[in-house]
Amino acid sequence: MNISEKKLIIAIDGHSSCGKSTVAKDLAKKINYIYIDSGAMYRVITLFAMRNNLVKNEKVDENKLSHLIDQVSISFKYNDRKQGHETYLNNALVEDEIRSLEVSDNVSLIAKIRFVREKMVAFQRELSKDGGVIMDGRDIGTVVFPDADLKIFMTADVEVRAIRRYKELKDKGDTVSLEEIRENVKKRDYIDENRDESPLRKAEDAIVLNNSKLSKEEQLDWIIAKMNEVVK
Numbered sequence: 264m265n266i267s268e269k270k271l272i273i274a275i276d277g278h279s280s281c282g283k284s285t286v287a288k289d290l291a292k293k294i295n296y297i298y299i300d301s302g303a304m305y306r307v308i309t310l311f312a313m314r315n316n317l318v319k320n321e322k323v324d325e326n327k328l329s330h331l332i333d334q335v336s337i338s339f340k341y342n343d344r345k346q347g348h349e350t351y352l353n354n355a356l357v358e359d360e361i362r363s364l365e366v367s368d369n370v371s372l373i374a375k376i377r378f379v380r381e382k383m384v385a386f387q388r389e390l391s392k393d394g395g396v397i398m399d400g401r402d403i404g405t406v407v408f409p410d411a412d413l414k415i416f417m418t419a420d421v422e423v424r425a426i427r428r429y430k431e432l433k434d435k436g437d438t439v440s441l442e443e444i445r446e447n448v449k450k451r452d453y454i455d456e457n458r459d460e461s462p463l464r465k466a467e468d469a470i471v472l473n474n475s476k477l478s479k480e481e482q483l484d485w486i487i488a489k490m491n492e493v494v495k
C-alpha cells in the first residue's frame with residue numbers, strides 16, 4: 264500500500280511561523296490527505312473571547328468563557344477560488360480576522376486554558392477518526408495523537424520566521440514593523456514552551472525538521488520520504 268492509500272496520521276508540531284501550515288497544506292493536497300489546522304481553532308476561541316470582552320490587560324475571564332464556550336461552533340469550508348479551507352466561527356467566515364496581530368497577541372493566553380484545550384483536543388480527534396490526516400500544532404505528537412504514525416517537529420531561526428511573517432502580513436496590508444513581529448514570535452515561543460498545559464515539546468519519537476534553509480519542495484520531499492519509510 265502506498266502512503267495515500269494507507270491513511271496515516273501525521274503530526275506536525277513546532278514553533279510559531281515556521282511554515283508548518285504551508286507545508287502541511289501542500290502535502291495534504293499532494294497525497295490526498297485531510298489537513299487540519301489546530302492553531303486556527305485556538306485562534307477562533309480567542310476571537311470569540313475578544314468579541315465578548317473577555318480579554319483585558321493580558322487576562323482572560325475564564326469563568327465567563329467557560330460558560331460561553333459551548334456557543335462556539337468551529338468549521339472549515341473549502342474555498343474553490345482560494346483552493347484551500349477557510350475557518351468559520353458559528354458559520355461566519357473569520358479566516359482573515361483570526362490571523363490578525365490582535366488575535367496573534369492574545370491567542371497564547373487562550374491556548375493555555377485547560378478546558379479550552381480539552382475541548383479542542385476532543386474536536387481534533389473526532390475530525391481525524393478516519394485517518395489520512397495531517398494535523399499541525401504544538402501538542403499533536405505529544406497529547407492529541409501520541410501514537411501518530413509519523414511525528415515531525417518543525418522549527419526555523421527566529422529571524423527567518425519573523426521575516427516570513429512580516430512579509431505575509433505586509434502582503435495583506437497590515438502595517439506592522441519587523442520589530443513588533445519579532446517580539447510577537449519570541450513571546451509566543453516563550454509562552455508556548457513554558458505554559459503548564461501541554462507545553463510545546465518535541466515528542467521523544469519526533470523527527471526534527473529545521474527549515475531555515477529549505478525550500479517548500481525540499482521540505483515536502485523530506486516528509487514524503489519519511490512517510491514512505493513508515494509504510495515500507
Ligand code: DC
Pocket residue numbers: 279280301302303305306370371374375399400401402403451455
Ligand atoms: O499555529 P498557530 O500560530 O496558528 O497557533 C496559534 C496559537 O495557538 C499559538 O500561540 C499556539 C497555540 N496552539 C496550541 O497551543 N496548540 C495547538 N495544537 C495549536 C496551536
